[in-house]
Amino acid sequence: MKNKTILLASRPNGVPTQENFAFEVQDVPALQEGHVLLKSLYVSVDPYMRGRMSDAASYVAPYTVGEPITGGIVAEVIDSRNPQFPKGTVVMDRLPWQQYIVHDGSGLSKISPDIAPLSYHLGILGMPGLTAYFGLLHIGDPKPGETVVVSGAAGAVGTVVGQIAKLKGCRVVGVAGSDDKIAYLKEALGFDEAINYKTVGDLKEAMAQACPDGVDVYFDNVGGEISDAVYLKLNKFARIAICGQIAYYNATSAPTGMRVEPILLKKSALMKGFIVSDFAQNFNTAAKDLVTWLKEGKLQYQETISEGFENIPQAFLGLFSGENTGKQLVKVADREG
Amino acid sequence: MKNKTILLASRPNGVPTQENFAFEVQDVPALQEGHVLLKSLYVSVDPYMRGRMSDAASYVAPYTVGEPITGGIVAEVIDSRNPQFPKGTVVMDRLPWQQYIVHDGSGLSKISPDIAPLSYHLGILGMPGLTAYFGLLHIGDPKPGETVVVSGAAGAVGTVVGQIAKLKGCRVVGVAGSDDKIAYLKEALGFDEAINYKTVGDLKEAMAQACPDGVDVYFDNVGGEISDAVYLKLNKFARIAICGQIAYYNATSAPTGMRVEPILLKKSALMKGFIVSDFAQNFNTAAKDLVTWLKEGKLQYQETISEGFENIPQAFLGLFSGENTGKQLVKVADREG
Structure with a gap:
């Protein structure tokens, strides 16, 4: 199975462009004991990521040139050798911009599909x-x-x-x-x-x-x-x-x-x-x-959802030209389970 | 008895000068029942007064052109028709820049001369x-x-x-x-x-x-x-x-x-x-x-004290050229009592 990854190709000087991103294709490796295979469903693009593309000291560590961009992703477990995360589980975490992600499970948050649409966990509930x-x-x-x-x-x-x-x-x-x-x-x-x-x-x-x-x-x-x-x-x-x-x-x-x-x-x-x-100590209350x-209808929520893994950089760049209303996301794949 | 007052003659444009101040001489009026006659001992000059010389909205009301400048003053009651403030009492308040001040007593704070030098109440204790x-x-x-x-x-x-x-x-x-x-x-x-x-x-x-x-x-x-x-x-x-x-x-x-x-x-x-x-609610604790x-010797305190009522404007202007170390005051008169 082929797997696409988006890397930081170079650091932007001023407004970022497509050239700051590079695509790489690799095989998905075989799953080891304790690991899960995730399929990315929704990828979040956020303004704070611009700071991480520079190497200046900030509140989050900078991305490394030649390494994958990371950010909020909702993903589905499509293969599992980890009993904590059976096949079909939906999870969220800060993950690399990849179609498929091999993960040992540490730090993954399980998402209940009943509360709200899955993408909401990258926005109003995230x-x-x-x-x-x-x-x-x-x-x-x-x-x-x-x-x-x-x-x-x-x-x-x-x-x-x-x-x-x-x-x-x-x-x-x-x-x-x-x-x-x-x-x-x-x-x-x-x-x-x-x-x-x-x-x-x-x-x-x-x-x-x-x-x-x-x-x-x-x-x-x-x-x-x-x-x-x-x-x-x-x-x-x-x-x-x-x-x-x-x-x-x-x-x-x-x-x-x-x-x-x-x-x-x-x-x-x-x-x-x-x-x-x-x-972070108060996340649960919030x-x-x-x-x-949201359930009482007191909060309205709007998303701008682009489609396709290849369009992630463009969706990110659109944040700086004011193209989105509400939360900007990219839908990468449908849920299997 | 003659009494000098310092008025705001004009509003400064940029750095204030002597010309923004004017002196006026009047007689001290006779004392009415309930009033006291104060003699100014120490006059405080402070950077915040620069703001009050302009008429822009600030956290304190602006001075009025043609009216006396006001500020922190330690004064002695030298004549009294108010039993709350007998002759010899030392008080502090925001008062007009005058050698002698007729006052009805409202708002005056009594100062104990035993705690510290009187001038300290315009500085480290003020x-x-x-x-x-x-x-x-x-x-x-x-x-x-x-x-x-x-x-x-x-x-x-x-x-x-x-x-x-x-x-x-x-x-x-x-x-x-x-x-x-x-x-x-x-x-x-x-x-x-x-x-x-x-x-x-x-x-x-x-x-x-x-x-x-x-x-x-x-x-x-x-x-x-x-x-x-x-x-x-x-x-x-x-x-x-x-x-x-x-x-x-x-x-x-x-x-x-x-x-x-x-x-x-x-x-x-x-x-x-x-x-x-x-x-203001916590002034007493502080x-x-x-x-x-101060009594335990844990706080050192230094004053720069000019002498003479006429030198009040110059002492104020010196604040903006960095002439003072510690609290800048003007000593106007000795205590009588």
Whole structure:
């Protein structure tokens, strides 16, 4: 059986391109005792992976040139010599971008196919959903009646942030980059206001109009001028959760811009960076809440699913041109079991 | 009896000058029932007053052009028709820059002359001491063995920050602007390292050398390039207390520079602005700790005291050229009682 792998061919300088990826074909080796053979079903592509393509120190180790890219994958056990993971089991883990993966089982999380569609475990019930949950609730700490602004609002994290903020009784303002996304946020997800930063003209003026009572919580996926417009509207004791800074991921030198520090001083405001693993001790509680809200219909969830293993790099590159609404995934294969 | 008052003559554009201040002479009015006559003894000049000279929204209300400047003053009751404040009582409050002040007594804090020199209540036992205490302990939350960096280290707040951090078992690195200050920090106050940012050359390299284990807590009075050098050495889960941003107080447009947000993200770091009044509920506990440490000789305290009411503006202006070590005060008169 032939097996395709996607390797990091070279490190990007600025915006990544197809040339930074290489495909390799090898045979699937015979299965040893204790191992399982996984077939990749859904592959997650996420903005944080851009950081791993560089070799600068970051919160996650960089990928190695010539080695497979790794990321969140939902896979099915299609052959097993490990009794813990019988054939037909569906699992999730950070795994190499391969069609077939030989694995000893350590660290694999079993997924129940009954809770939700399998792909949801890479999104609203996985890393992006947990990221939204902890950043908003543990750092943002929103109170009923407060104003919450989220940038990258139509993305995998932002859509969940806004909906949880609505659940908590807040006024929610989203910032995104197309009219389709704006309509989705307001009509499907119930955001109070949404700003198309690409067409709005004066972003600061638009932010001021959308937030007549100022901003109490800012969940930032983006950085740059969108953040500057929010900073100018911060209320006393505002909280800012820094989840992503996609505006700078392809920067080739240290980004510069408006200093936020004097504003934090004036407003006694808090700003905190985080990564979801900071909250690993509380994952179970969060997952229970998310499943409950999903089952009760309180959370809407949208995916953009590309098809085909060969299209993984293109799906990843699309994240930086704003092509996706909601969680971007690639469906690689159907489930067998 | 004649009484001099210092008014805000005009709002500064950039660095303040003598011309922004005006002197006025009036008679001291007769004392009404319930009022006291105060004689100013010590007048505090502080960097935050620069913000109040502008009319931009800030955390404290701006001064009014043509009205007296106000600030921390220790004064003596020299005549009284208020039984709560008999003649000879020493009090402290935010008061107008006047030699003599008629006051109804509301809000005045009595000072015990036995605890410490009277002027200490404008410094280590007053606003600057409390600012150091809360910013370091409630935001910075330093643990034994951690590295604490403080900018504006030789100032009224910085000297207390560094000493409390030493009390808590930390490695303490100060940044200041003269060799005399550096010697004072290391020799008198026990800082582990101190950097003269004016003469050091490569500030980033010096910071890296002074902090071989990185930076866990940064207490920032200054902003600008000093902060940039610290940011590059932040450890995972670092805490930054933004107490002052004197580098920008005289800026005439929104300051720009290196973006701190991507670094906070990478390091899961916290940054929080504050003003001492945010912690008003805990003032008593803090004051008790500070008095105890002072009496036990665990806190050293230095003042730069100018003499003469007429020299108050000059003492204030000196804050922005780095002339003072420790707390800058002006002694206006001797105590009578």
